[in-house]
Amino acid sequence: MHLLRTQPGGFVPDDSIADMGQTPAELVILCSGDSSLALLAEAARQ
Numbered sequence: 001m002h003l004l005r006t007q008p009g010g011f012v013p014d015d016s017i018a019d020m021g022q023t024p025a026e027l028v029i030l031c032s033g034d035s036s037l038a039l040l041a042e043a044a045r046q
Helices: 034-045
Strands: 003-005 016-018
Touching: none
Parallel strands: none
Antiparallel strands: 003 016
């Protein structure tokens, strides 16, 4: 489930949370390095 905060601040389950309606992924990768992301993108193509 992906939730987008529409107002700044902490998490409060009210109308300022928008459900993006996305389906769950098999794999989630959290990375900020360009070289790591490029390596993962190349591996996914193979």
